[in-house]
Amino acid sequence: xxxxQIIAGVAMGGIYGLVALGFTLIWNAAAVVNFAQxxxxxxxxxxxxxxxxxxxxxxxxxxxxxxxxxxxxxxIVERLAIRPIRGADxxxxxxxxxxxSIFLSNSAKFVWGTHPFHFPSVFGxxxxxxxxxxxxxxxxxxxxxxxxxxISLYFFFFGTLTGKVMRAVAQDRQTASLMGISxxxxxxxxxxxxxxxxxxxxxxxxxxxxxxxxxxxxxxLKAFMGAVIGGFGSLPGALIGGVVIGISENLxxxxxxxxxxxxxxxxxxxxxxxxxxxxxFLRK
Amino acid sequence: xxxxxxxxxxxILLSFPLWVPHYPLHLACMVGIFVILAVxxxxxxGFAGQISLxxxxxxxxxxxxxxxxxxxxGIPFWFGIFAAGIVSLAFGILxxxxxxxxxxxxxxxxxxxxxxxxQLALVNLESITGGARGIYGIPRxxxxxxxxxxxxxxxxxxxxxxxxxxxxxxxxxxxxxxRAFLSIRENELAAETVGIRTTYYKILxxxxxxxxxxxxxxxxAHYVSYINPDAFTFGISIDVLVMIVIxxxxxxxxxxxxxxxxxxxxxYLRFMQQYYRAVFGIGLIFMMxxxxxxxxxxxxxxxxxxxxxxxxxG
Numbered sequence: 104x105x106x107x108q109i110i111a112g113v114a115m116g117g118i119y120g121l122v123a124l125g126f127t128l129i130w131n132a133a134a135v136v137n138f139a140q141x142x143x144x145x146x147x148x149x150x151x152x153x154x155x156x157x158x159x160x161x162x163x164x165x166x167x168x169x170x171x172x173x174x175x176x177x178x179i180v181e182r183l184a185i186r187p188i189r190g191a192d193x194x195x196x197x198x199x200x201x202x203x204s205i206f207l208s209n210s211a212k213f214v215w216g217t218h219p220f221h222f223p224s225v226f227g228x229x230x231x232x233x234x235x236x237x238x239x240x241x242x243x244x245x246x247x248x249x250x251x252x253x254i255s256l257y258f259f260f261f262g263t264l265t266g267k268v269m270r271a272v273a274q275d276r277q278t279a280s281l282m283g284i285s286x287x288x289x290x291x292x293x294x295x296x297x298x299x300x301x302x303x304x305x306x307x308x309x310x311x312x313x314x315x316x317x318x319x320x321x322x323x324l325k326a327f328m329g330a331v332i333g334g335f336g337s338l339p340g341a342l343i344g345g346v347v348i349g350i351s352e353n354l355x356x357x358x359x360x361x362x363x364x365x366x367x368x369x370x371x372x373x374x375x376x377x378x379x380x381x382x383x384f385l386r387k
Numbered sequence: 388x389x390x391x392x393x394x395x396x397x398x399i400l401l402s403f404p405l406w407v408p409h410y411p412l413h414l415a416c417m418v419g420i421f422v423i424l425a426v427x428x429x430x431x432x433g434f435a436g437q438i439s440l441x442x443x444x445x446x447x448x449x450x451x452x453x454x455x456x457x458x459x460x461g462i463p464f465w466f467g468i469f470a471a472g473i474v475s476l477a478f479g480i481l482x483x484x485x486x487x488x489x490x491x492x493x494x495x496x497x498x499x500x501x502x503x504x505x506q507l508a509l510v511n512l513e514s515i516t517g518g519a520r521g522i523y524g525i526p527r528x529x530x531x532x533x534x535x536x537x538x539x540x541x542x543x544x545x546x547x548x549x550x551x552x553x554x555x556x557x558x559x560x561x562x563x564x565x566r567a568f569l570s571i572r573e574n575e576l577a578a579e580t581v582g583i584r585t586t587y588y589k590i591l592x593x594x595x596x597x598x599x600x601x602x603x604x605x606x607x608a609h610y611v612s613y614i615n616p617d618a619f620t621f622g623i624s625i626d627v628l629v630m631i632v633i634x635x636x637x638x639x640x641x642x643x644x645x646x647x648x649x650x651x652x653x654x655y656l657r658f659m660q661q662y663y664r665a666v667f668g669i670g671l672i673f674m675m676x677x678x679x680x681x682x683x684x685x686x687x688x689x690x691x692x693x694x695x696x697x698x699x700x701g
Contacts (some may be wrong), residue, residue: 136492187676191492194438198632199675201625206668213661321620324503327496362511369500369507376497377488 109355114242115311116349117249122326123302123333123341124256126296131273131336132293135185136193140326141208142306143298147173147301148314150188151306152222162225169301181291187289193333204319211316226310230295244256245307252303253342269293280365321365325352328372334381400546404539412538418650419545420607422550425630425646426639427599430556432628433637434565435592436572437486438495441502442627444482445597446498447509447619449475449518454614464528468605476594477600478505483593487586502624509616516539521615525608541610547592548606552599553601557639568592572637635681644683 122140129137147169150231154165168303180203190197226244230237260266272289280286312318326341329348333340348368356364400629403415404690409627452474453467461469475672485497509516516522527536535541559565567588570578630649634641653663676683 129502136495184672184676188542188679191452191679193406194432194636195439195675196630197492197495198629199672202668202671202675203624204668205671206665209662209665209668213665243431295625324496329495331496363507365505366511369504372500373485373497376493377485379494380489 106197108357108380109145109350110238110348112248112353113346114245114349116152116329116346117342117352118304118308118345119310119322119325119329119341119348121249121252121300121307121347123329124338125300125304125344126323126326127330127336127338127341128273128293128300130330132269132276132290133181133185133189135189135196135200136327137185137297138320139203140181140297140301141322142211143177143301143320144308144322145211145314145316146176146207146305147221147302148305148309148318149211149220149316150302151309152215152220152314155225156223166306167246170299171304173302174295174299177294177296177301178291180298181294185294186287186290198292208316208319214312215316217316219313222309222314224310232243233376240300241310245311247297248303248307249274252265252300269296273368323329324372325368328368328375331372331375331380404542409538412542414574414654415649416538416542416545416610418647419542419549419565420603420610421627421630421646421650422549423599423606424627425634425642426549426552427596427603428627429631429634429639429642430559430568430596430599433631433642434560434568434572436568437589437592438491439494439498439593439596440495440621440624440628441482441498441500441505442596442600443619443621443623444502444505445475445478445600446604446607446623447505447616448478448597449601449613450608450619451509451522451604452601453520454608455515456521457526457609464526464605464609465530468602468611471605472598472601475604476598477597479593479597479600480590483590486589486593491522499621499624500622506616506619506621509619517615519616520616522654523613525614526610527612528609539543545606545610548602551644552602553639556574556599559641564588564591569637570572588672599617625636633674633681635683638681638683641681641683645681648682 117141122144125143126137126140129135135144149173150169150172151165154160154168155162158165160168184199184203188195226241228239228241230239232238258266260270268279268284269289269292271282271284272286276286279289293374308318308322325348326345329343329345330336330341331344333342333344351371352364352368355367359367400684404412407415424442424446427445428439431437431439449471453464453471456462456467456470457464480497482501486494489497503609510519512518527534527541529535533540545595560569567578567583570581570583571585575585607618626649629644630645631642633647633648634643652667656663656666659666
């Protein structure tokens, strides 16, 4: 039972980790905390619901189109809302991204309604028995997809020119622009990439919980917790932190109380921010 | 000129219940409550420069404290509102302590989490708070046989507390406390170097701010006579923050104007119906991009007829 909870926690945590990765990428590149990051998940959840369930498109096509549209949305958000306020004080940035979040979630409300929608389990939720451990295929699929994504992200950032340029921008915008890099275009692309990751997280999340217009903000907060636990600004840290949040949330829901699991997570976050603001892992 | 202007506005406010119909008077009462909330949040965010996105939590603590005292033990409103302020102040100190360690974005997340925790607690502690259904039949305040049971009479009560909040925070701004808050906002390190106990003043800012928010909560509960956790959402915290940003951070009268504008806006934009909230989001982005310093200071920058006189003079 314990191992089952751990695996479910890792799957959920991987999703938080994806959101946290996108969130951290944006923070590193544009010095903006994107409270609208969870809305990319919400929108792509609704998109795949429309394409796959309502219109009956084949799943891979619906999947690709949804995350691509999510990426396009990310680029648009960057161009219209984030670029004009870059470099402003934190409060301005916070209100702007909250404005984006309010706009997107309320737009979704009048397009798709306020009720949560059930999403069919495409990856299979029939438990399999394996050496006394009950495995749910869906969780394994999620862990597999996220691992594949993380490995390809690694090759993207360290192996391709675009990836290297993105890292340069994240490290030092001014120097990057002196080297002839178009910082604005790169930040736009980073937003697109983050939104694609958020979109993927939203699609993986849809069969686990449901699709609804107000899932964005809680997701962002959990992702933020993950990012803080892993040491804010570190990409591997964001992913690991997300997984830690997922596991601890699952265990506390199972062993303590599911009504209070969010209260517990928030309290843990506040405690970490106060006592270990640099994250739980030692960094060189 | 300025004094007579203020006097005229005061007289208009005082005579409001005599000539204003029922519904606008109800709006005026609600605006008054939000004026208290905005002015109180301005103490933390505008004066002391600490970002807070959990102000609705103090509003909730005040409302539930005075409600529970009145409903469960029959304690009169006049003690209840004071208790609401004090309990809320205690929570303010509790939230103020993290501000010593975290700032800016971390602080905004701590305050969001605090607000959500309080709301979740209100929903889950069903035996005390009535859970999601809330608490009905909160009595209207009464004194010496006179009950504030009509909106007309309650209006004066809210007006009194709103003016009290406005003028005491104006006074606070000009006191040594206010100057200490401003110095922390402008440069915390420098403030510390010249001997200002930044720790003490930051907690104090949260404490004072949450005290007023607690008063607002108590007034709200006794005015609408029904509360549930939906009245104290994260959305309310954002709205109040937007009120003070629109009014111009640190500007007390700006917060008052911001509260009036943001509270009345949905009333005038009724035709937008369910689109309103989405338009509100766009409006926020627009505000942040084009008039970051708030409407009051943007309006001040427009040379209202002053240009002609300067042309004559120049």
